[in-house]
Amino acid sequence: MGSKTFIYDIIIYLYTLSLLFSFSDTIHKNRRAKWIGTGLLIIVWILQSNFFILRMLEHSYFPILTMFDTLFFFSWIVVTISLMLNIILKHELFVFAVNVAAFTIMVISFFSDSSALPTLQNWAIHDELLFIHITLAMSSYAFFLVSFILSCLYLILFRMLKEKKWFNYLKKLPSLEKIDRFAFFTVIIGLPLLLVSIILILIWMILTDHLSYLLDLKVLNSFLVLGAYIFYLIKKLKIHSPGNNLAFWNIIAFIILLINFIISNYLSDFHMWIWM
Template structure:
């Protein structure tokens, strides 16, 4: 069973990485990121196929008789269909959304199966789901913090240049264009990480059978954070807002992230652990 656990983990982590690269392509039309995301997704499809074939050889039937098998096969179908859409229709955004849903279902399916042994025998499968959820959230918060710091640098530089004041400290800063570009890349990393974290958190809620927690303050604030950063991303891609306003918006978005991490835990039904 531990060998199968590594297959489960490999599928999930490769799937997550594939989504990160795919998001970069959807947001910026980055062909290199698309190739990387597609390649990782191909490995996911291959591992899923190996699992299905192994299941057929072990049990002598098409693995669709149990809920776990049916959902796993459904996720395999989603990946297969996404490849077809990517090849014939070139609908990158739709392919990304299909695979986000597929990833969430796959995670829910893996961690709801009692036969899936976690990496550490002291852990339950649900604990591993929470661990990955928290890890992704922390990664997104780190990316958003870097983006906020860069935005602060941008505003400082912009004010100094506008007032025609120069200092030795400014000589150690990158140009405004580079700062803005780095900020954009940091947000590009943070958004998909937060999307995946929210997807796994939702899977955990559904796994516990507490659907009412979908209206929890923590869930709503996380979705609000995503919406604010998505607006920043759209404005940046449209080129309608100048750099200093984008920097202000990015700092405002990070304020919501801080509130999400600190304040909304007071009103959350399942995140009080942070204050322990």
């Protein structure tokens, strides 16, 4: 823990305060608490950006090759999306849920080794294809996370309406139609990012003569993740499945993504360096 910098500790504390003020506004309408929470979140984003740049200058490479760096970068992307959604949607409960997810990811990164440096045997640290691949993959995962949260909220709201249960805090959620539309929109953004990420790593395999990785569990599961989200789009655009069915499949697709991101790292020779 002693290796963590002071700025990182400040980010955690400010993020916690931001969530507390946002929670206060979510439970009881409090415009002042909302503005304080949003202001603190902006400061968190600025500090995260500075922290990321400092690590990049310190280690002389784009810091996304270790578990700490990857999760921190992932959290930064989600916070960025959260700030944009706060302007676009103006639905406190949803934005709060996204921020809780980003904060959880950041806390998990806190317990990883921030002093770990990548020791790649097969890849050069400055391989541009590698950095672009990881950056695009993490960006797609962030949008899929937001879509997952939207789908969870959709099913909760759908169940409440079906059972004719109503609570005041549900007023802070968008309509079912709007939730479904934004869940689809975030998948539409995330899917091309994931597709390009996979294409780039396939190009890397060809250029470096590492086609054997095509049979690696993580690579195979990446294609499964891609297929799951493509099927979601087919259900949405071609089959015209009902919203609750789409939300359920979107959740399943994200669970497959989690399996790819977490479990397969322990059984794969591909990307094992992320978990240092």
